[in-house]
Amino acid sequence: MQIDWQGVMPAVTTKFTSDDKLDLEMFEVNILAQVEAGVSAIILGGTLGEASTLSHEEKKALIIETVRIVNGKIPVIINVAEQTTKRAIEAAKVAEECGAKALMMLPPMRYKANDYETVTYFKTVANSTKLPIMIYNNPVDYGIEVTLDMLGELIECENIQAIKESTRDISNVTRIKSRFGDRLKVLTGVDTLGLESILMGADGWVAGLVCAFPAETVAIYKLAKAGRIDEAISIYRWFLPLLELDINPQLVQNIKLAEVATGIGTENVRAPRLPLQGDERKRVLKIIKEGVSSRPVLPEYKLL
Template identity: 75%
Template sequence: MAIQWKGVMPAVTTKFTDQDTLDLKMFEVNIKAQLEAGVHGIILGGTLGEASTLTDDEKSILISTTIDIVKGRVPVIMNIAEQTTKGAIKAADKAKKDGANGLMMLPPMRYKAGQKETTTYFKEVAKSTDLPIMIYNNPIDYKIEVTLDMFEELLELDNIQAVKESTRDISNVTRIKNRFGNRLKILSGVDTLALESLLMGANGWVAGLVDAFPAETVAIYELQKAGKIKEALNIYRWFLPLLELDINPKLVQNIKLAEVATGIGTENVRPPRLPLEGEERKRVLEIIENGIKTRPSLPNYKALH
């Protein structure tokens, strides 16, 4: 399946039972809610997916389960976050064998690689697979920036096709467009900058709070794409306090609490993460409850295609 790298692509959470096993029933409930809302792809194994806590077998199960649920309607993309080039090549090969349609790739984990090391890492993995790749550029959280000069070199490989843009510098969207035109697709990776990025020319949105509010997220994308900026802004302004739950070290716990509130998830996390408690939990619940209470009525955004 060719990936167009556009629209809303949820970085979905991994659902766990009370016994700390995969909760595939609730996982299916959430994926079906995403599809019903009109998302354009599903991304597995990201930070929100608690990928660092998953076994290889669990990752395979999540890919195959997702493929069975989506039935070819949208691409299924697996995140690669490894410490070694050898490990990343192996993970990419396994993702393809499991049926993934594409990859999202972080720079090497733990070691702060230099520019040449980082580009070599990405290129070696890209050469090892024919799956399309989206580079995840998040220097704030992962301490390695993929610069435009580095992308110039990376784009020599046809299957490096997109960037999850998380530098927090909104003008970087324009820099990428000016330099690469449509060769490098841009998906905003920061919920609180998503609409701004789309209006500046980003092709899509790798979203977090979509996990709890899929229809509202897709509505914002479709409305702005159709030129209905005022309508998109009205939803986005309502959404912002909730979107801010994504730019927080406890984003997984925050978003899982929101999924509980909308009926499409549980708050079970895998240790060392623990559910929120005390004042922190109270504050997050107040934001979620206020969002639910003031949830806007949505226009028929699906008719805008």
């Protein structure tokens, strides 16, 4: 399957039962809601997916199950976030064997690699697989920035095709597009810059609150790309208080609470994460309640 690297791509949460096993039944409910809303791909194993807490077998099971659920309608993308080059190559191999169609790759975990080491890491993994790759650039959370010069070296690998832009610098969309044109697709990775990035030319949106509000997220993207900017802005203004739940250390707990409110998820997280407590829980629930009670009526957006 060809990856177009455009549209809305949810970084989905992993669903757990109350006794800490994979909840594949609720997981399917959510994935089907994403497909119905018109997302372009499903991304597994990111921060929202609590990937660092998943076993090797659980990751395989999630890929296989997602491939079954989407049934060829959209591609499944697996995030690769490993501490060693060897483990990253192994993860890419397993992803391909289990039916994933692309990779999203972070720089090496824990070790703060320099520019040369980071480029070598990405290139080595890219050269080990035929799967197309989206580089995840998030120096705010992971401490390593993939610069324009580094990207210039990385695109020597034909299967490095896109970048998830999460520097929080909206001008980076323009910088990347100006330098690389269509050779490198740009997907925004920050929910609170979603519409702004699309209007500045981003090809897609790797989204978080889409996990709870798939239709609204896709509608914003489609309307913006169709030039119906005022309609997109109107929905986005409603959405912003919810989107701000994504730029928070407890984004997983926040978004899972939102999924509960919209009927397509559960609150269960895996330790060391714990459900929100006290005043913070009340604050988040208030935002979610207000958002759900005022959900906008969406225009027909799917065929835009």
